[in-house]
Amino acid sequence: MAPGPTITASNMSAATKTQYGQLRWTETLGMLAKLSRLPAAVLWNVITTAYAPFNEDRSLRRIILDSTFRYASAHLSIRQMQRLLGTTLGRYKAWTKKAKLPAIIDELGEDARLLWIGPKRLERVVFWSHGGGFLFSPSGYSMSFWRHVQLELEKRGIEIGIALLSYSLLPAAGFPTPLKQAQLGLNFLLNAGVKPQNLQLAGDSAGGNLVLQVLSHMLHPYNDVPEIRLDAPLPGALLISPWTNLSGDSESHTENNGRDYISKDPFTLWGAQILADVPEACIAYVEAVRAPEGWFQGVDALVERVLVTAGGAELLRDDVVVVGEALKKHHPKTELVVQKNGLHEDLYLDFAAGEKKLGNLTPLTVEWLAAGFSS
Numbered sequence: 001m002a003p004g005p006t007i008t009a010s011n012m013s014a015a016t017k018t019q020y021g022q023l024r025w026t027e028t029l030g031m032l033a034k035l036s037r038l039p040a041a042v043l044w045n046v047i048t049t050a051y052a053p054f055n056e057d058r059s060l061r062r063i064i065l066d067s068t069f070r071y072a073s074a075h076l077s078i079r080q081m082q083r084l085l086g087t088t089l090g091r092y093k094a095w096t097k098k099a100k101l102p103a104i105i106d107e108l109g110e111d112a113r114l115l116w117i118g119p120k121r122l123e124r125v126v127f128w129s130h131g132g133g134f135l136f137s138p139s140g141y142s143m144s145f146w147r148h149v150q151l152e153l154e155k156r157g158i159e160i161g162i163a164l165l166s167y168s169l170l171p172a173a174g175f176p177t178p179l180k181q182a183q184l185g186l187n188f189l190l191n192a193g194v195k196p197q198n199l200q201l202a203g204d205s206a207g208g209n210l211v212l213q214v215l216s217h218m219l220h221p222y223n224d225v226p227e228i229r230l231d232a233p234l235p236g237a238l239l240i241s242p243w244t245n246l247s248g249d250s251e252s253h254t255e256n257n258g259r260d261y262i263s264k265d266p267f268t269l270w271g272a273q274i275l276a277d278v279p280e281a282c283i284a285y286v287e288a289v290r291a292p293e294g295w296f297q298g299v300d301a302l303v304e305r306v307l308v309t310a311g312g313a314e315l316l317r318d319d320v321v322v323v324g325e326a327l328k329k330h331h332p333k334t335e336l337v338v339q340k341n342g343l344h345e346d347l348y349l350d351f352a353a354g355e356k357k358l359g360n361l362t363p364l365t366v367e368w369l370a371a372g373f374s375s
Contacts, residue, residue: 023083031080035072042067054259054313054341065353066343069261078135078270088130088137088166089113095140099147106163108188111173112181113166117146121161124198124373125189129165129182131205131345133243133270134174138164141352142204145362148351152366158373163189167210174277175286179213180225186214187228196230200372201237201303204345205316208242212288212323219298222285230302235372237303238365241310241345244288245319246271252318259313260343267315288326289319296330306334307368309361311342337364 023031045067049055055063076084085091089105092115096103104116117128128146130138146162153160165185167178189199203211215237218228248268257264274286284291299306306327310320317338324336339346339361347361 023079027077027080028083031076031084034075034080038068038071041071045070052259057341059353059355059357062349062353062355065349066261069349070258070263073261073266074263078273081136082169085136085139088169089115091137091140092143092164092166095143098140099144101147106188108181108184110177110181110184111168112184114185114188115164115166117143117162117164118150119161121159122189122192122194124158124160125194126160126162126200126202126369127165127185127189128162129167129178129201129203129207129210131203131207131241131243132169133267134178134206134209134274135170135270137169139348139352142345142348144351145348148362149366149369153370153373156370158370160369160373165207165210170273174274175282176213176222176225178210179217179222179285182210182214183217183226183228187226190230196232196234198373199234200369201234202240202369203238203242204240204348205243208239209244209286209288211237211239212242212244213285215299215302216285216288216291216295218302219296220284222282233301234303236305236307236369238368239306239308239320239324240347240361240365241314241316242288242308242320242323243271243316244323245290245316246275246287248315250289250318250322253315256313256315256317260311260315261349262315262344264315288323291326294330296327298330299327300331300333303331304333305368305372306331307337307365308334309337309339309347309364311339311344311346313341314344314346316344335368337361 042064046063050063093103101118104120106114130142132138150160150162165182167181201211217225221227248264248271253264278286284295308320308324310317328334339359343349347359350358
């Protein structure tokens with residue numbers, strides 16, 4: 001077993017803890033001042049990038065949205081963004097109210113929950129770990145994407161439940177607490193009667209990182225986290241723009257800076273928050289791009305198929321490709337798809353902008369999940 005303590009709010013480094021908490025009035029005023037400059041900044045960004053090659057297939061609405069997100073991520077501090085975005089539970093309740101769906105919540109203990117997108121179904125389940133850099137709550141538009149997937153599968157006669165894992169964010173907890181909470185969520189579903197052959201894993205960005213942590217933990221059990229034992233392989237693991245390099249030192253971080261809707265500096269800053277308390281011996285769990293040769297050997301016995309997606313214009317592209325190729329070496333049914341000119345989690349951005357014409361990754365995801373449940 002790999003060494004390493006469970007990081008909680010009580011034992012995080014003082015340097016990390018002091019960066020978070022309630023905003024001071026000066027920080028609130030600073031945030032309002034930055035947001036007041038957003039319209040002019042977005043207008044300039046749209047004027048200068050609307051005809052750039054990486055935007056050739058995007059609507060004006062999408063370009064405006066991407067520019068807005070790019071400005072916010074580059075100019076707001078972690079504390080300001082956390083305050084602006086709110087908690088996972090709060091955003092989930094707001095989304096269910098807007099979508100006119102019931103808020104169905106299963107408490108897992110240790111501050112973890114399963115939040116159901118649409119009806120709670122246990123015959124077939126997607127276990128979804130959300131992105132947000134282990135710092136921020138999931139967006140409402142990502143929930144809308146998964147509701148769309150659910151409805152599209154229903155059209156094919158495949159009824160599924162989608163269980164969103166609500167895990168602890170920094171500063172409440174760092175690695176390996178989200179991994180432990182993922183283990184709690186999986187055990188809850190299995191104990192509730194979900195058969196492994198009807199349970200697919202999915203994660204985006206930091207959530208994709210967490211899915212890789214789960215697979216890594218099953219292959220290399222981590223100290224202080226109970227083992228995850230399956231009596232049959234899962235039908236699939238879906239990794240959407242997985243965050244596999246928290247150090248931000250690959251070539252695509254520089255090449256696509258200014259194209260992706262998140263800039264290099266905030267991505268690197270966020271990664272540093274996660275890495276601050278991770279023992280060197282455990283880096284492979286949180287930075288799959290740095291895993292030793294053969295780290296994923298045996299993954300084909302855990303999941304029947306793997307789908308890894310990335311955007312051609314996103315910062316994480318090169319690292320996603322490296323990990324995708326590493327998985328291919330040990331799993332013949334690994335598929336790596338790089339969307340032309342796609343940004344980070346590009347399929348979600350279509351739902352944020354309310355686009356009627358969706359990119360190719362959305363129907364691909366629906367078909368891939370359908371194939372897993374059909375088999």
